[in-house]
Amino acid sequence: MKVLELLDEIEEIVDTSSGFPLTGKILVDAEEILEIVKEIRVELPDEIQQAQWIKDERQRILEEAKREYESILKDAKMQAEALIENDDITVKAKLRADEIIKIAESNVKALKMSTFDYIDSILYNFQDKMDQLNSIYFHDMFTNLQNTFDKVNNTILDNRNEIKEMVYRAQMENED
Template identity: 50%
Template sequence: MDVLRLIDEIEDIVEGGSSLPFSSKVMVDKDELLEIIKEIRIKLPDEIKQASWIKEERQRILAEAQKDADTLLNEAENRLEELVEQEEITKKAKERAEEIITKAQNNAKEIRLGSMEYADNLLMETQENLKELIELLNENRKELRGIK
């Protein structure tokens, strides 16, 4: 992650800065730090784009799961119509069709739940990463301003 690398650079600059006697303050190159902060601002949208991609991927997975469920339901309905045409097995055909529909609905539900959980986990991980970045940035800004 580029943003984390840039934050590491800021830490290195602060740690390598010239210490002021009798204080915990250090002198650093202002332009160098501002350049790195500028790069972080440029890179952060990429992190946000990644979160958006995860959201879009979740939607795609859900749509695909719904499409699969619809296909299974259509196949079950088609099979049911074929079986109804045969008089002697009409009752068994209806029972089997209902089993297929129930199974298709259960499969669709499982796929939908699994994909939502997967997408939620990805979003949560990205959110945690962004929280850590924001906290680290806030701490670094406080340090740069001499606030603890």
Template identity: 40%
Template sequence: MEILSIIETLEEVIEKSISVPFSGKCMVDREEILEIIKEMRLKLPDDIKQAKWVKEERQKILLEAQKEANNIIKDAENKIASLIDEHEITKKAYEQANEIVSNAQKNAREIRLGTKEYADNVLSKVEEILEETLEVIRANRKEMK
């Protein structure tokens, strides 16, 4: 900022001025000091405008950075929620798959047992019929003798 260099010039003029003994005061060139003050007045509005613009830009950048940070956080939270949901869905799918397999195995056992029982009943009936037929055959052979 130009105003700072003007203030430094003013300080140099004061430091180089002739001091008044025992008073802590100094003598300065009135025209030179007034000229520096005039220059300060001219430059001050530009520097204030520039400082205001810098401050506003800083604020805009901070707001944009905050928005971007919030968006990143929101995206991360959504991704985490999605991963959790996927994990839950996968877990439930495995549970359902295990239940389906278990039910299928149970049904297969019941069918096997039912099939064995049915086959045993059919064979028992065939055995009875064969025994009756065998008795008739024996009885017929006895009669023939």
């Protein structure tokens, strides 16, 4: 995959860059690294765009549920007001209106919960895909980077030990 090749290229740049003695820091061409990062962004999978779609879709579904709730509530109130006009059935009308409102609220709650479940499942799948991408691409990169730092530290330690050995020999020669 192109992203892995670009990450290998960054690693190669880091490995071959000249360093500053005793600091563990290296000198890299920022323009070259930024160009590779731009290429990686271009190559990233469509899941990131899907996340924006999921966000927009969630908002649309919630707004639709709210409109439906308001419409059902408005219809229920209109039916209740029409029934109230007749004095004989006023009590029944109020009971029926309350029942319709409870049903409407129950339907809206159920719709809202199912919408949340749907969005949650989409987000869960997206999160899983992002975890997969992370483990595929970035774990190797960080492992390689850690190995590089370990090698540099070991080399420095070996050099220090060698210098200490040279100092020790020089002291022994001076004592003789």
